[in-house]
Amino acid sequence: MTALEIFIIVFLAVYLPVQLATLWVAWKLRRLPAIRHRSLSFTILIVLMDTVIVLHEFLPLLMLDTYPCSATLWIVDVLLPTSSVLWVARFYRLAALYRWNEQELLRYGQSGQFSATAIPGDALPPEDYELDALYTKSTCCSDNREQPDLSDSTPPARSAHPNSLSSDNGTHHADHYDTMPDFVPR
Structure with a gap:
């Protein structure tokens, strides 16, 4: 050879x-x-x-x-x-x-909603909630803010359309997500 x-x-x-x-x-x-x-x-x-x-x-x-x-x-x-x-x-x-x-x-x-930079809690399907919660917890608080405890969180209700950016009842769920979506340039 x-x-x-x-x-x-x-x-x-x-x-x-x-x-x-x-x-x-x-x-x-x-x-x-x-x-x-x-x-x-x-x-x-x-x-x-x-x-x-x-x-x-x-x-x-x-x-x-x-x-x-x-x-x-x-x-x-x-x-x-x-x-x-x-x-x-x-x-x-x-x-x-x-x-x-x-x-x-x-x-x-x-459209007069609260913020275009936060993901509403119902925009994520329940099976992806844990993955996103781990991602948010590990990456959102790099500026020494207190990390949110998401261990006892329950998945939010699923919206009628999976790509919907507004919640069903008009409330804003920024307490679950405080990072920008991964498809928005930072």
Whole structure:
């Protein structure tokens, strides 16, 4: 075996488990806003396509005589452009979500409500409440303010529309959340 072949085998032996571990972690944390807003299905599909492309770049060097020529044509002509288009589509989906949320926050701020920077308590589905409460507790009080105790909090009532920025009864639940949403630039 040559040094190049040994490098390729070691690289693939490290790369493939890291890819699988990354996909597993992304799947386990799929309810976090940073992952949920980026479309997990797009992300998994793109990662799998990119893994096939990486394998396609390295396997011909290992199996020079047995690697099929037709695989080269299909991967380069179909998979690579499709993967690139999916990366762009994923970006535009996130950009559209950002613009929509920005417009909603502006509209919410102009409607005479209390604040456009706090998330109402009913804007978060109950299953995500604990994740957001932990995030809020760990990050909101970096300026030496007293950290709120959210251990005995109960999840707020779910609103009719999950993206609604106003509560059902018109009250403001800023006592649950005092940070800006993750999609608003700070």
